Amino acid sequence: MSNKRIILRNISEVLTIALVIMFLIPLFLVLINASKTNNEIIQTPLAMPTSWSTLITNIQNILSNPNIGYSQALFNSVIITVFSLTGITIFSAMAAWVLLRTRTKLSSAIFTLFVAAMVIPFQVVMFPLVKWFGIFQGFTGIPMLRSYFGIIVAYIGFGSSLSIFMFHGFMKSIPHEIEEAAYVDGCGKFKTFFLIVLPILKPIYVTVLILNGIWIWNDFLLPMLVLGKGTPVQTIPLAVNNFAGAFLVSWDLMMTAILLALIPIVFFFILAQKHIIKGMVEGSVK
């Protein structure tokens, strides 16, 4: 490589590092300002904290603050995300499989319906959804609003379109003969699906998990409508929003609340960034 090219490369390396730092400054500001008192923040939001022990005090304040209910919200977010993801992936894979392997007009019509629903914006269904959940709850006695069950069903319903579409696309590449061989060997449909098909789906399974997981974890409008504002079942985005409504002047506590909300997702991103980036980009292109 010529000298000129090496110099050029070093310049772009330094430039890129500077850009990455610029990009991440907002997150850094959250960390340093979560470690200050409100007065310190208002004087100089740029300065480093005088003592990091303020961070501990602020965190304790947030954790004991009934207005944010952080630990309960974290617990709820985890429960809702885990159960919704389990439901979305297994049920969508099952549906995609029979829709692909059954060659009838009805089957392809149902598949088209699932896929077509992807263009429906949430705004069209959100108010009727709440109304319908209320009616359904009244008739059957199954709690749909302000309940884990209701929001998990909602996530499975909204997540199924893209997930079925992605599983369907992937399954087309699995040779039919593998399943036929299993069938000839006396494997029933259930066994064939869970023991033969599901393990082959692993790569797309991870993608579907990540796409839905990030969406559900960060989602705001659906939980706000189905769970309601300030009810016992709140997720992290709801909790932060409630807290902001009450405490927007105390930036120290606000920054700490944001920091605590950031920690799980940023930690997860660092652990699985390769899969996350790949999964999210694949999901978009489809």
Place this chain on the structure above:
Amino acid sequence: MTTITQRQQDEKNANSLLKDQRNQKIIFWIFLAPALFSFSMVQIIPFAIGVYYSFTNWSATAQPSIDFVGLTNYFEAFKDPTFLYATIITSIYTLFNIILVNVIAFSLALLVTSTLKGRNIYRAGFFLPNVIGGIILGYIWKFIFNQFVPSIAGAAGFTYLSENLMLGDSKTALMAMVIVSTWQSAGYIMMIYVAALQNVPKDLLEAAQIDGANAWQRFKNIIIPMVMPAFTVTLFLTLVSSFKQFDVNVSLTNGGPSTMFMGKAIKGTVLLAMNISETSTISLNTAQAQAKAIVFFLVLVTFSLIQVYVTKKREVEL
């Protein structure tokens, strides 16, 4: 003797075939049931209710009966200045967003596909804001616009920025929203360009170089045409996501500050999604919110159809 057994055998076969087909049908519905149930609960049934209610006088308050009123809500929606205003500023916001996100994302993609040592770390760094929810990053940026920007602008001598908050005026607040969503989605769009740039054949570029094409010529005549399909994808992705923006709108500006429009004081940064929401939650006119949502839906369907058309046309050309 043989004929009887043959017939019995046939009947047996036919029976088991019938039984098999019936089993197939049962399996089909068992496997489909959980997904189809949840899907109907939140998409099919609410969509049907939603379309019907857009022609009624459904209100967010208690009412004795919901009556059919024809197209009234649609006429009212088009006469509503807040809806017109939301459509205008959503278009402005979307236009700025598409340009800014794609220019930045493409430049970043060019940087992180060159031979930099830490390119994987840089990619992850640019991508990170994308996994943070709109609500949370809206509040982070509210802090930046309200505390950080005035403070550094004051120190650097830009008195205009230190005395006027960006979120204090509806025009600059809209630009603030563009900045935040660019920050959020540039890394994501960048990765789509990265994938496209990596598909540009290396030997093609080398051959062009040997033939005497300079960097700009290679960029213009090889890289850009090869990346064109990715442009279609990113253009529509940013178009649709900007058009649907809601979370950042809530946390960063919450629709404010107010401005004058058609002789009326209205909230100055309410995008379409938020306007639909507020028609029900603040004006309590849920039926009109439904009518606006249907219009919103039809616009999005048009975008999708255009995208399918453009993609198909390109596939034919290739």
